[in-house]
Amino acid sequence: MDTFTAVGIAEGFIDADSEDQVIEAWQLLIDTGLAWKLQGWFGRTASQLIGQGVCQEPDPSRVPDPLDQARALIREAYQ
Secondary structure (H helix, E strand, C coil): HHHHHHHHHHHHHCCCHHHHHHHHHHHHHHHHHHCCCCEEEEHHHHHHHHCCCCCCCCCCHHHCCCCHHHHHHHHHHCC
């Protein structure tokens, strides 16, 4: 999942396939730190999700490498 999709799912302008995908989106926003750089409610919601044990504390090592994502998309397009 990319950050645009994660923001879209969090804001509701992109439909999530499941509750797990919503959690994945929030975890990505947390891990990238983006949750605290966007509108205030993103950070507040992220903090609540961490406090409730739904999401984990930020861990940048969980953030996918954008180059790996691009390579995967290219491979997929040429298969």
